[in-house]
Amino acid sequence: MDEEIEYRIKRVQAGEIQDYAFIVKKYQHPILVYCWRLLGNEQEAEDAVQDILVKSFEKINMYKPTVSFSSWLYKMAYHHCLNLIHRKKLQRAFKLGLFTHNMPTTDSAAQNIESQLFSEPLSRALNKLTAEERSLLVLRIFEEKSFGEIGEIMNKSQEAVKKKYGRTKTKLKKIMNAMKEEEECVNFNTLFKTKA
Helix, strand or coil, rough: CCCCHHHHHHHHHHHHHHHHHHHHHHHHHHHHHHHHHHHHCCHHHHHHHHHHHHHHHHHHCCCCCCCCHHHHHHHHHHHHHHHHHHHHHHHHHHHHHHHHCCCCCCCCCHHHHHHCCCHHHHHHHHCCCHHHHHHHHHHHHCCCCCHHHHHHHCCHHHHHHHHHHHHHHHHHHHHHHHHHHHHHHHHHHHHHHHHH
């Protein structure tokens, strides 16, 4: 556990709220990156981070050092992002119900930048996973969390997390291979048409 963070948390819990600025400074960017990868949208991720940090401040007296503060905070971020994803799916389903004809969608400039920042093929493949699978990969690969920490965050046993991680990696590889094959077919067809 990070002794400096634990010290600052105790001070905040004792009423020294100015010490929370240190906690925000340390975790704001990593939580932003985590949320961005889960939500796939920079603005939504920024808003989520603000909500998460406010919520963690409001609930800081509930934090007990039986788990690391990092795991506690990521767990809060995980559940917050899952709720946002669920709400977004409901809104999308509602809109589709209102508008029965298919409207073409185009990516905004921000979405194009996001896909470049997070490796376009990987970003597209991650979007084909469930939110839980995406979170698991992001926590393990990008955030370098241990299986134990991920278990704490996702309310699962360490063994269940390891098994799910293995299955999710296999699923992601299959998705990326399928996308690669699809791209090669498209490139071949384009080449074939130009030669004909």
